[in-house]
Amino acid sequence: MKQRQLCILGATGSIGESTLDVVSRHPDLFNVVALSANTNVDKLYSMCQQFLPKVAVMACAKAANQLAIKLSRSGLASIDVKSGEQALIDIAASSHTDTVMAAIVGASGLMPTLAAVNAGKRVLLANKEALVTSGQIFLDAVKASGAELLPIDSEHNAIFQCLPDVEQQQVGFCQLKDNGVSKVLLTGSGGPFRTKAIEELSSVTPEQACKHPNWDMGRKISVDSATMMNKGLEFIEAKWLFNIEPEQIQVVLHPQSTIHSMVQYKDGSVIAQMGNPDMRTPIAHALAYPERIDAGVAPLDFFSTPSFEFQAVDFKRYPNLELAIRACKLGQAACTALNAANEIAVDAFLNKQLKFTDICKINETSVNKFVSEKVGNIDDVLVLDKKVRCFVKQLLDEYEVNV
Ligand code: NDP
Numbered sequence: 407m408k409q410r411q412l413c414i415l416g417a418t419g420s421i422g423e424s425t426l427d428v429v430s431r432h433p434d435l436f437n438v439v440a441l442s443a444n445t446n447v448d449k450l451y452s453m454c455q456q457f458l459p460k461v462a463v464m465a466c467a468k469a470a471n472q473l474a475i476k477l478s479r480s481g482l483a484s485i486d487v488k489s490g491e492q493a494l495i496d497i498a499a500s501s502h503t504d505t506v507m508a509a510i511v512g513a514s515g516l517m518p519t520l521a522a523v524n525a526g527k528r529v530l531l532a533n534k535e536a537l538v539t540s541g542q543i544f545l546d547a548v549k550a551s552g553a554e555l556l557p558i559d560s561e562h563n564a565i566f567q568c569l570p571d572v573e574q575q576q577v578g579f580c581q582l583k584d585n586g587v588s589k590v591l592l593t594g595s596g597g598p599f600r601t602k603a604i605e606e607l608s609s610v611t612p613e614q615a616c617k618h619p620n621w622d623m624g625r626k627i628s629v630d631s632a633t634m635m636n637k638g639l640e641f642i643e644a645k646w647l648f649n650i651e652p653e654q655i656q657v658v659l660h661p662q663s664t665i666h667s668m669v670q671y672k673d674g675s676v677i678a679q680m681g682n683p684d685m686r687t688p689i690a691h692a693l694a695y696p697e698r699i700d701a702g703v704a705p706l707d708f709f710s711t712p713s714f715e716f717q718a719v720d721f722k723r724y725p726n727l728e729l730a731i732r733a734c735k736l737g738q739a740a741c742t743a744l745n746a747a748n749e750i751a752v753d754a755f756l757n758k759q760l761k762f763t764d765i766c767k768i769n770e771t772s773v774n775k776f777v778s779e780k781v782g783n784i785d786d787v788l789v790l791d792k793k794v795r796c797f798v799k800q801l802l803d804e805y806e807v808n809v
Pocket residue numbers: 415416417418419420421422442443444445446447465508509510511512514532533534535558559560621622623624625626627685
């Protein structure tokens with residue numbers, strides 16, 4: 407395998423760290439060219455010390471200044487430090503890289519991820535919000551540039567692995583029915599509140615919501631997992647990645663998170679991908695595709711693994727999931743509005759300004775308000791995203807007064 411030249415967007419996050427862990431096991435296969443973060447100077451600094459990238463970008467200019475000072479004091483002034491969104495776009499599209507891990511959280515990752523796509527890179531897509539918020543526009547860019555899209559979300563990576571070779575070569579443009587696929591079964595654990603009394607959900611704290619039973623993740627996706635909005639965003643992501651109708655996607659609760667998703671074929675076969683819940687598996691898979699490399703993940707021990715359970719989703723417990731499926735059917739404006747509203751609402755919940763159960767109310771009000779907006783190009787996406795965020799901030803101001 408030829409050595410890959412890597413850019414990691416969101417290096418200091420949970421996915422970024424797992425990516426660097428896999429990379430550190432294979433220095434001959436991967437060379438880290440560029441790393442990025444938002445504000446976490448100390449973490450990016452220690453990553454720069456270990457991986458010696460050419461460029462380090464921080465979204466925040468003040469943080470970038472601090473990083474540059476630290477690097478130059480420790481004899482690493484040759485690492486070029488930059489800041490701002492344009493610098494993120496530049497490293498994503500740079501001719502020095504061939505592979506981009508898109509792991510910024512939220513719609514802030516949209517333009518850098520799209521830049522990697524436009525430059526025809528191998529794009530390892532963790533940043534599902536980028537695809538959810540721009541859908542067809544994102545895929546049109548993939549088609550135009552010939553970029554290679556590989557899913558990092560464990561569910562989509564699992565579905566990818568369960569598909570025939572021919573479909574793996576056309577992510578974004580699959581023809582699943584032609585290849586005998588009848589359904590995609592998207593599994594989800596149900597998060598930390600699967601068995602909690604529904605009446606008690608309004609008083610759960612950010613700390614409780616971020617304590618996922620099986621996965622160790624960033625705070626935003628942890629809250630999304632607790633509301634199951636994450637599964638909703640994944641539902642929309644699956645529709646785009648696998649070119650599949652919403653009616654052919656079924657969410658299945660599987661509390662053990664051992665099966666990461668499944669594909670059902672018309673002859674009755676169901677192919678599942680399994681493993682311990684550790685993001686280094688899908689990351690290693692996508693980094694080395696089509697080869698296989700050691701990810702540092704222990705193999706499944708079937709004799710100590712608890713038995714597999716499967717349940718249907720109770721939408722009363724997870725109204726955000728129902729809303730996301732509705733948005734998926736309503737179209738792009740609904741999805742863009744849902745994603746933007748959810749980012750602000752989750753942030754407010756994490757800052758203890760909003761009750762857990764009111765995240766969905768904010769999201770639903772926003773989807774209903776913006777569902778008919780026109781979203782034909784990337785500028786429309788950015789305008790709508792901004793409008794929704796302003797609207798939700800107003801809602802939150804009123805909320806604070808009324809609570
Ligand atoms: P984290 O919150 O752990 O990390 C987010 C990363 O993005 C950090 O490097 C952060 O920098 C950076 N960042 C945050 N805001 C900005 C911004 N405005 N501009 C530039 N960079 C920014 O998130 P995760 O790693 O958990 O998730 C990343 C993405 O991967 C999400 O889209 C998530 O849905 C997806 N994903 C995550 C999984 C997981 O297991 N964690 C599983 C599947 C998908 P800093 O550290 O400086 O704040």
